Amino acid sequence: KKKIILDCDPGIDDALALMLALSSPELSICGITTVSGNVPSDLGACNALRTLNFMNRLDIPVYCGAEKPLVRDYVSAQDTHGADGLGEIGIPLVQDVPWHSAAVDFILDTLRTTTALTIVAIGPLTNIALALRRDKKAFQNLSQLVSMGGNFRSYGNCSPVAEYNYWCDPDAASEVFENLGRPIHMVGLDVTRKIVLTPNLLEYMHVLDRHTAEFIQKITRFYFDFHWKQEGIIGCVINDPLAVAYAVNPDLCHGFDAYTDIETKGICIGQSVVDSMNFWHKKPNSHVLTQTDPLAFMTMFLSRIFQKEPG
Ligand code: BDR
Ligand code: CA
Secondary structure (H helix, E strand, O other), X not given: OEXXXXXXXXXXXXXXXXXXXXXXXXXXXXXXXXXXXXXOHHHHHHHHHHHHHHOOOOOOOEEEOOOOOOOOOOOOOHXXXXXXXXXXXOOOOOOOOOOXXXXXXXXXXXXXXXXXXXXXXXXXXXXXXXXXXXOHHHHHHEEEEEEEOOOOOOOOOOOOOOOHHHXXXXXXXXXXXXXXXXXXXXXXXXXXXXXXXXXXXXXHHHHHOHHHHHHHHHHHHHHXXXXXXXHOOOOEXXXXXXXXXXXXXXXXXXXXEEEEEEOOOHHHOOOEEEEOOOOOOOOOOEEEEEEEOHXXXXXXXXXXXXXXXXX
8 A cells, every 4th residue: 555644735625635545445544734725724634634524534643734834924725615624514523533733743753664655745835845844864765745736838726827835835835846856746737627526527426425425515515606706617626636646546647757946936926837848957856747537537536435336
């Protein structure tokens, strides 16, 4: 099994990503760490527990991490995910299981004691940057960092040029790209924009399992409304589960290696600048995913979350 830490900011699509990870037998989740992004990290930890509770997996530990970006002021995405981060529909809180603090310590301890660890980071990269600052050597045991973030040809989703996770903490993203020492698998908007949860898919989920379908329908309603009002899309783009799916099966996305840096200032703040033409003659520090197969992803997502063999 692939051992992973899911570093996240739940977040509606983060919750779906967590459900997919929990339903994937190839993965063993060492722990969940939260970072301030869509919602503050303590609320994110609360939402990770709410999702684990729904999946009956409260045995997995949750660690709360960075409260704010490294440098810039914190801007949440509660307009997209709801004030509570899970669509404002009253998913029950977990009272009897606490989350732990010190996510960065947990990441470093796990790296030190695990031979091949994959980190799937589906929020801003603040926790990872802090861990790297503290002990870069521990990252020798990292097998892979899959990061949902950035964009290459695709336009931004919170500025004309920037994707939210890198825009929220551009300094952290820049540090991680610069210092990790191995290519980051960048599952950005070029591929995730192709993953749209549509009303007919939601309807079909009810045929597969009403209980799970209702949970997904409830938490995504706010997200549906946001996409309709903001982008004129019927359905919602679910970014984060594709990063988990890619960690399970790298054949789901294809791309190229390149040197990437993240802009930390000015009107392009948060933009991932991908040197696809090798102008800078720098060693590639990213594997930029640009192609995916949405139908293959959806088949995987539904069959796993609803525990059905397709075909
Ligand atoms: C990313 O930003 C967040 O709103 C989502 O959870 C996802 O991780 C997409 O830009
Ligand atoms: Ca996220």
